[in-house]
Amino acid sequence: MTFVWTESELTPEQSQAVREENSLMLVACPGSGKTRTLTYKIAYELSRLKGERQFIVALTYTNRAADEIRERIEGLGVDTSQLWIGTIHSFCLEWILKPYGLYEQGLAQGFRVIDSFEQEQILEELCRTQSGITYWDCGYYFNEQGYVLTCRDQNKHERLKAIFALYFRRLAENRQIDFELMLYYSSRLIQNQPFIVQILANIFPLILIDEYQDTKHIQYTTVASIVRAGAGQTKIFVVGDPNQAIFDSLGGFAMEVEQLRQLCGVPLTELALTENYRSTNRLISYFSHFNVAATNIIGASPDRAFSSNISYDMTLDRDQLETELVRLIRLYVGQGISPDQICILAPWWVLLAGVTRRLAAALPEYEFDGPGMVPFSRDIENFWYRLSRIGLTNSSPSQYVRRLRWAGQVIRDLENEGVDTAELSAKQLLRESNSIQIDQTDGLLYLGDYFDALMNRLNIDWKSYPLLSEHHTAFFDSSAARIDRLRREGTAYIAGIDFFRRVFRHRSGVTVNTIHGVKGGEFDVVIAYGMLQGMVPHFSDEAAGDGGVTAAKKLLYVIGSRARKHLHLISEQKRARGRYGVYSTTDVLLGLNFDYDIV
Known part of the structure; x- marks a missing residue:
């Protein structure tokens, strides 16, 4: 029986996306019900499957998002036994590497995926072979041609290449692969063994990609190879927001619709979700200043006329930061806002660890939740x-x-x-x-x-x-x-x-997170500090042609669009920047003329 829904469950925009028969690129503004639309699309397509050997595939950026979507579908009463949902890494491991790894020389004798801790240990050891290189310089990702270093300092690249030559040799000797090699070997297998994508295309009538703006080129081409092999029988559904493409340093980007259309070789419709059901009109007006893609946002929340507090403090000294955070938390809890609806953000986890400890001591009556406080390795493949x-x-x-x-x-x-x-x-x-x-x-x-x-x-x-x-x-x-x-x-x-x-309980306390980690979340109150040049944007992005303006706008867009009611930004003064003195206020914020509130 085909899954159906009432007019009260989905808006006309959302229903149109769910019923679309062609492959689809859906650009969804913040708070537009993206996850709800994706959930109903999966439920709808599951109910229309024609064979017991077919699967709907949904690729999410995190395993937590996969769990949430699956549980929502099950809550709709739809059987999920023919749904495969998880990250692209898990997909490659389960559907490509494990069944077909014997066709790849580097995997034929068996392999084990190392976790981030093991990778860090190896790279830290190898960094000692090259002066002036630390583990933090060793970011990389793969494209179809090979690995790409993310370190912006070109003077370090030769030394980094020497380290990675040793790194890849050691992994090969121990029959190990890391998460990036999972993508690389999957790409090689489907290029060299075309029968693989033909088999997968016969199994998957639809592949969905959530948060497509965070997808790497090698991931796009892996999925597109399956869609192309389906010759019209396999469709693709991608949904996301190009304004939130903040993982470009890791290779993620929002592919243009025409490029994706050509890559997949199938008709591809483009639709948009433009109504924001999360934020007030004032908040939408504010974070729209940081819009870098031509998207339209219409306030549709029942509370859209609510008078939001939006403040920006660039006079607070670093040593007064915790006192101010405590004041704001107590202020809003005193107004009836639950602690689990308050979120504290910073650009880097290193800025949050000590602050979180001091907040917990100052506010013992509250819990504080954050991924950086998970006490054990969160390796879903383990x-x-x-x-x-x-x-x-x-x-x-x-x-x-x-x-x-x-x-x-x-x-x-x-x-x-x-x-x-x-x-x-x-x-x-x-x-x-x-x-x-x-x-x-x-x-x-x-x-x-x-x-x-x-x-x-x-x-x-x-x-x-x-x-x-x-x-x-x-x-x-x-x-x-x-x-x-x-x-x-x-x-x-x-x-x-x-x-x-x-770790596996639903959120119960004040959320503490990085800007990158909070994507997809929403809270009544968002408080963000570390709004400093070199952090927002990251110092590596300052070398871009626009001086990091686009990168900073995307980060500020993500911060602002997490809030339902209130937003507070802080550019604390006198934060040391090593031998470079102290950090200065984020240029993009300095250049914005906005009527901020005093709270």
Whole structure:
């Protein structure tokens, strides 16, 4: 039965996008119901599948976004058994590298994906072979021709190339790949073995890409190769906002519609979602000043006439920052705004760590949530990370469907490693997990005991499976290093089991995040500091032809468009810039003439 909806569920703009029969590029302004539209599109197309062997593919920028969309679809009562949703890296691993890696010389003898901690360890070691190079210089990504260094200092490139020659050799010797190599090898496989994309095109009638403006060229071409092989039978649906393309330093960009049309070789319709249901008219007017793409935004929120506070402080001294943040948090909580509707932003996580610690001490009655405070390695491809999701969540009815899905993934992982799971069901795994009682207050020790107890109950000798053993070592080594670093920064409580359990709970406290990390979020109150030249824009973007103006505008657009009611920007004074003196105020903000409020 075809999935249907009422007029109250979707706007005419959204319904048109969902019903579009051609491939589609959907430009969605902030707060326009992009995720809702994507959810209904997937539900609609799932209900129209004609064969049991077909799958709808949805590629999201984060695994958290994938979980949210899947749960929304399940909440609509639509069967998701023929939906594959996740990041492009997970897609390449599951659908290209694992089944067809034997056709690629670098993968034919088997491989393991290293996590970010392992990568950092290797690169830090190799950086010692070249003077003046640090791990932070070692950013890179792949295009179809090879790797691209992201370091803007050309004087360092020869030394970096020497480091990466050693890096790639070491990975090859140990049969390891990192996340960028996943994309590179996938691209090589589909170029050299055309039958792969033909098989995938027969399986996938529709591939959706969320946040297309953050997609790399190698990712566009990988997906487009499948669409092109479908010869009209496989369609593509991309949705995003070019004004929020803030990952260009990592290779992400908003491809123009005509270029995507030619790349895919299929008719491609272009539509837009122009109505903002999130922000007030005053907020829309403000962040529209930073619009760099020709998009139209119409205020449609029931509260669009609300009188928003928009302030900008460029006189506050650095040593008064925490006091001001505490004042603003207390001000809005006192006005009835829930702490989980307040968000504190900065350009870099290093600016947030110490501030978060001091805010937690000054406001012990509130919780503070942020990805930089996750106490263990968040590597979705690691078996033990996947299992930790079950061990750290409660067996409540509201969590049942999610935990059942996670249990199914764990069983599939075990099957892939050769474990006999013929007698094991997802429900049984959950029953065994729920019956485990562990009296341990240290988070990592708790997980170690939990993993051993569950494997014993399932009669699985995990140590006899090499990949499970490697994943176990990687998970605990990287988690221990992460906790140690956070402890050194003053968050001693980070190692406790209560803090571990927060990781998979819904947001409950004041959100602390970077500008890049908060994309997709929305809050009643957004407070952003570090609005300084060299941070917004990043100092590496100042070398661009426009001096970083476009990069700064995109960051400010993202910040402003997260807010529903109130926005506060701070360019704190006297923040040291190493041997360069102190940071100055962001030029783009200095040049904007706006009637700010005094709060």
